[in-house]
Amino acid sequence: MANFNDSVYVEKMCELTNRLYGHGWDERNGGNVSLRIDAEDLAQFDDVKQVIRNIPIEFDATALAGDYFLVTGTGRYFKNVIKYPERDAGLVRIAKDGRSVDLYWGFNDGGQPTSEFPSHLMTHIERLKQDDNQRVVMHCHPTNLIGLSFTQPLDEKGLSKLLWKMQAESLVVFPEGLGVIPYMTPGTNDIGAATAAKMAEFRVVMWPHHGIFACGDSMDETFGLIETVEKAAMIYTTIQAQGGKILQSITDDDLRDLANSFGVVPNPRFLALDKVNA
Known part of the structure; x- marks a missing residue:
């Protein structure tokens, strides 16, 4: 079994947020990225099996209930994602209520998805x-x-x-x-x-x-x-x-x-x- 932190998804998120910052397109905490990941593609990872916490969102996303997203965090600087991916990004699943997400990985300092x-x-x-x-x-x-x-x-x-x-x-x-x-x-x-x-x-x-x-x-x-x-x-x-x-x-x-x-x-x-x- 593998760890999500070492996955191609996190690697690519780190690479591209760093390139976006390097181009000057994501100054300070400007910009955000989200990637939808199929549940079956996450089955190989040991560290995404349990819900860490539930986070409310200001939108009814019932249409996406059950879907997983790797998303950058609110207030996070893109230049830092490559160094601290587990702090500045998170893997979330849209909860059944559509008004919250369950966090499975990341945002380890208490953060949450981009605004x-x-x-x-x-x-x-x-x-x-x-x-x-x-x-x-x-x-x-x-x-x-x-x-x-x-x-x-x-x-x-x-x-x-x-x-x-x-x-x-x-x-x-x-x-x-x-x-x-x-x-x-x-x-x-x-x-x-x-x-x-x-x-x-x-x-x-x-x-x-x-x-x-x-x-x-x-x-x-x-x-x-x-x-x-x-x-x-x-x-x-x-x-x-x-x-x-x-x-x-x-x-x-x-x-x-x-x-x-x-x-x-x-x-x-x-x-x-x-x-x-x-």
Whole structure:
């Protein structure tokens, strides 16, 4: 039998929170990550057999009752997770009442899940309706994407096409585009509900003047999605720093060729593959 502390789940959580911090996307205690883990995948671990304590949550997560999540803690600095994973993260199971979680591992100093955990759970619920392989939610503060929310109209089509045209990879990685919600106070169920509603169509949602919410099948995939979005925003920032004059660019027809070549379908609200109807 093995210990959960030495598992690939904890290893990957440590690796990616450290990389998020290293990119400058999770300053201080900014950002949070949750990973849904199947019960059968936890059977091999000796140290997750008993409930340590029960923790209330401010959301009715009955739809996820019985599901396990490895989640970062509230008020924890991402730079420290790699050194103190059993303190700054925890493995919890949504209790039958839906209003609390049972802690099986971690938060060994009395901590609890991130204050954004209700928002994570709302997104998990919505993404499972779209794709039952979706199991990761990441929230962080990518600098250049946040910058766009101050200088560009908060329009999904406009922002999505801007990011698609900054690099060929963008359309391939997030062909559905970028979801956008209005500025809202973070840490509330209201922002969680607004984000989850967008997750019916998108895997990545901008929180204007704040950050990004993204989801995927794995930690690496979700991190890569954020990287791709932020790289496109960084290219735009670099263009503006070089004077903002664009002499040549990726066109709508180029995007159509990309979509056909890579077998992806762009969001039809943003780009029709039939250019007659574009």
